[in-house]
Every structure is written in C-alpha cells, then in structure tokens.
Amino acid sequence: MHIRRERILLLLLLALTLAVWGTVWHDAAGSLTVTVLDVGQGDCILVQAPSGRTMLVDGGGTSGKSTRGYDVGREVVTPALLARGVRKIDVLVITHPDEDHIGGLPAVVEAVPVKMALDPMIPGDSDTYDDLRAALREKKIPVYRAREGQRINLGDGIYADVLNPPEPLLDTDSMDNDNSVVLKVVDGDLSVLLAADVDEAGAARLAAMGDRIRSTFLKVPHHGSANPARTPFVKAVQPVVAVISVGARNPFGHPTAEMLRELKGVGAKVFRTDEDGAVTIRLRDTCGVPENLCPGRGEG
Ligand SMILES: [Zn+2]
Numbered sequence: 505m506h507i508r509r510e511r512i513l514l515l516l517l518l519a520l521t522l523a524v525w526g527t528v529w530h531d532a533a534g535s536l537t538v539t540v541l542d543v544g545q546g547d548c549i550l551v552q553a554p555s556g557r558t559m560l561v562d563g564g565g566t567s568g569k570s571t572r573g574y575d576v577g578r579e580v581v582t583p584a585l586l587a588r589g590v591r592k593i594d595v596l597v598i599t600h601p602d603e604d605h606i607g608g609l610p611a612v613v614e615a616v617p618v619k620m621a622l623d624p625m626i627p628g629d630s631d632t633y634d635d636l637r638a639a640l641r642e643k644k645i646p647v648y649r650a651r652e653g654q655r656i657n658l659g660d661g662i663y664a665d666v667l668n669p670p671e672p673l674l675d676t677d678s679m680d681n682d683n684s685v686v687l688k689v690v691d692g693d694l695s696v697l698l699a700a701d702v703d704e705a706g707a708a709r710l711a712a713m714g715d716r717i718r719s720t721f722l723k724v725p726h727h728g729s730a731n732p733a734r735t736p737f738v739k740a741v742q743p744v745v746a747v748i749s750v751g752a753r754n755p756f757g758h759p760t761a762e763m764l765r766e767l768k769g770v771g772a773k774v775f776r777t778d779e780d781g782a783v784t785i786r787l788r789d790t791c792g793v794p795e796n797l798c799p800g801r802g803e804g
Contacts, residue, residue, distance in 0.1 A: 535788035536662055536691045540723060541584050542777040543576050545751030545758070546604035549698055549723060550588065551689060555659025559595040560585070561687065561698055565607020565632065577608025582615045584782065595656055595664075596621040596645075599700035600684035601633040610639040618643065622650040624669050626683050650685045664689040667710060667717065674705050681726060682706035688719060694787045697741055699725035707733035711740045721785055722746045724767070728759020728776075734766045743772045745785060752778040 534554060541548040543564025551559040564576040585593075596618045599605055612618075613636070621640055640647055654666040668686035676682045684700035697719035702710065707725055710717050711733055722743035725731060727750045746767045748759045759776065767774050775783045 535786040536658075536689065536694075536696075537784060537786045538689070538696050538721065539584075539588065539782055539784040540747045540749050540777060541581060542782045543580055543608065543749070545727065545754045545756070546576070546607070547599070547700070547723075547727075547749045548576075548581055548605075548608065549749075550585065550590065551658070551664070551696075552588070552590070553658035553660065553662050555662070557594045557658045558590050558592065559597060559656065559658065559664065559689075560593045560612070561597040561685075562599050562605040562700075563607070563609035563612045565603045565605060565609075575608065575611050577611030578615070581608045581612050585612070585616055590616065592617045592619065594619050594658075597650070597685055597687065598623040598636070599686075599698075600624060600626060600680045601628060601630060601636075602680055602701065603630070603632050605684075605701070606636050607632050610635045613639040613643060613645070618645050621645055621647045622654075622656075622666075622685060623647050624650045624673075624683050624685050626669075626673065626680055628680065656687075658689070662689070662691045667713065668700075668702065668706060670709070674709070676703070676705040678703040678705070686710060688717065691787055694721075695719040696721040696723070696785075696787065697743070698723045701726040702731075703729070704732045707731050707737040711736035714740055718742050720744050720787065722772070724748045724759070724763065726758075727754070727756070728763040729756070730760040730762045734763055738766045738770055738772075742770055743767070746772040746774050747783045747785075748774065748776040750776055750778050754778075 537552040539550045546564040547562040548564040549561040563581050593616055650666055651671045656664040664687045669683035674682045681701040681703045682705045686700050687698045689696040702725045717740050719741050722741050724746050728748040750758045
C-alpha cells in the first residue's frame with residue numbers, strides 16, 4: 505500500500521513538473537521576439553527566434569568615444585543579453601562601421617560567444633572599427649561580407665533576408681549610412697524590417713522594392729532623421745508598430761517631426777527608446793504592442 509501511494513505521489517509530481525516546464529518551454533518557444541535595446545543615441549537590436557537562435561544587430565556606441573571609460577557594450581548591452589537568457593550569438597550583424605552602432609561591440613564579443621558575423625565591409629577606417637575587427641580576429645569568429653540576396657536561417661521557417669547593401673555599393677554622399685545592412689525578418693505573414701541608418705538614396709532604393717519591404721514592425725531608419733525619401737519608404741513598409749532608437753536630448757534633433765508625422769500618417773503605433781526604454785515585441789503576441797507596454801505584462 506505504502507509503495508503504491510508513493511508511486512502515485514511520484515507520478516503526480518512528475519505530471520506537475522512537466523506541466524510547469526511545458527508552460528516555460530511554450531513561453532520561451534512561442535514567438536519571435538525582437539528587442540530594441542535602449543543604448544542612448546545608437547542602435548542595438550536583439551532578435552530571438554523560437555528555435556533558440558539569436559541574432560544581434562549592432563551593439564550601441566557613443567559618438568565621440570571619449571566618455572571617461574564608459575562602455576555601453578559592457579555596461580548596457582552585455583547585461584541586457586544575459587538578463588534575457590542569451591548565452592551565445594548565432595549571427596552578429598554589423599550594419600555599418602559608425603561609432604553609435606559598433607562602439608559597444610568589442611566588449612560584447614569579449615563577453616558572449618559569437619558564431620559568425622556579417623559586415624558590409626564598406627571602405628574606410630576608424631579606431632573603433634579596428635578594435636572590433638581585432639576582437640573578432642582574436643576570437644576566430646568568421647566574418648562574411650553582407651550583400652543583398654543573402655538569407656539567414658533562424659529555424660522553424662523563420663529567416664532574415666538581407667535587402668541592403670547592393671553589389672556594387674551605392675556611391676553616395678552618405679556612403680556608410682546608405683550601404684548599411686538592412687534586414688527583413690520573416691515569420692509567416694508577420695515581419696520585421698530593421699532599416700539601420702539608410703539615408704535618402706538607400707531609403708529610395710528600398711521604397712522601390714514596394715511590397716518586398718512591407719512589414720508589421722519597423723525599426724525606423726537613422727534614428728528618425730528627416731530622410732527626404734521618407735514618404736515613399738514609410739508608405740511601402742506600412743508598419744503597424746514603429747520603433748525609433750534614439751538618445752534623449754541628442755544634438756541631432758532626432759527624431760524629426762517630419763518622420764513622426766509620416767509614421768502617424770500610416771497609422772503606426774510609435775515607440776522610442778528615449779521615452780519608453782528598451783522596447784520588446786513578441787511578434788505572435790495577440791496584444792499587438794511591445795511587451796513592456798502591454799497591459800499586465802509590464803517589465804517597467
Ligand atoms: Zn546611427
């Protein structure tokens with residue numbers, strides 16, 4: 505009798521454990537999750553696929569670099585990755601070599617294992633870019649040249665298409681920005697457009713793709729600058745949710761009233777990291793707005 509009761513108890517415990525793990529597993533595996541981290545005036549976007557694959561797009565940075573030892577990669581990005589359960593980065597995307605996108609990456613590469621990196625390899629040099637390349641070399645991380653037409657497999661049918669830069673690179677006054685790596689992450693009928701820092705020529709080129717750039721969620725290009733090609737670009741994307749990665753009281757006037765008006769014009773819900781902090785969207789969430797702003801789901 506005793507043994508039987510213990511067995512039933514054990515079975516009950518096992519069922520309970522499975523139920524709890526089922527909930528946790530479902531939660532972790534349920535939705536493609538995209539977080540636009542709050543790195544001040546810069547970009548850093550974490551993409552977590554249900555398969556467990558992770559993609560980090562840029563790593564923040566601080567224009568001017570001389571910030572008395574402050575390193576956004578060490579102080580903000582790495583702790584944010586660890587807090588979200590990221591123990592390895594499958595694909596690191598360097599959108600372009602500007603300080604506000606790559607300044608934090610050497611510290612991230614030092615702290616978190618990276619399997620491979622994509623880099624547009626735009627000609628030009630800077631100390632920060634040299635530091636990043638040295639960090640990637642030291643860790644023996646393979647670096648591939650990013651060009652339109654490539655596809656990154658994130659598992660379970662979810663993928664990211666590289667839409668920019670083209671080959672040959674765009675020859676414009678804003679070479680770095682216009683050739684930055686633009687990705688469209690696709691999960692069935694839902695998608696995310698990470699538009700990096702494209703300026704007029706880059707945005708006009710993307711706008712000409714029409715339906716190919718239509719996306720549920722848009723990381724607004726170039727911190728919401730007054731891009732002259734913004735109207736056809738935003739009309740082609742038709743985002744439901746738009747996030748602007750921008751620093752409070754930045755000296756560039758980002759985001760501009762023109763871009764905000766454009767986004768509101770297509771009915772997009774607009775969030776900005778200077779006011780909302782890190783913005784997380786779980787693409788399959790019925791709530792339809794970023795997680796930290798969704799009633800009852802708050803992370804503050
Ligand atoms: Zn930027």
